[in-house]
Amino acid sequence: MTPKLKTAHLFIVSATAMLLFAGCGEKYAGEWRDRCVRNLGQLEVAKDQWALEGRKRPDDLPIQSDLVGEGKYIKNMTICPAGGQYTLNIVDKLPECSVPSHKLEK
Ligand SMILES: [Zn+2]
Secondary structure (H helix, E strand, C coil), rough: CCCHHHHHHHHHHHHHHHHHHHHHHHHHHHHHHHHHHHHHHHHHHHHHHHHHHHHHCCCCCCHHHHHHHCCCCCCCCCCCCCCCCCCCCCCCCCCEEEECCCCCCC
């Protein structure tokens, strides 16, 4: 292949990859959201148990190691499939994901 052809070829390959990636992103976005919301639900259940057992107040703030780990409410920290960051929040507030569409409804 001449260098020019090679560049054109690479361009086509990367354009195709980008199209495929964009398509997958849309296809999986809903699935990611569902999985993330399930994770948030798990965190909320763990928080509730932690609050109940520790007689916590509504404005008490758990840290990850209160809820997650060997012998805790959740064995391994759940992660957002879309790469969002979780905020546990105070007892009275639902845990949140940094991806705006990943929202746990009460
Ligand atoms: Zn998320």
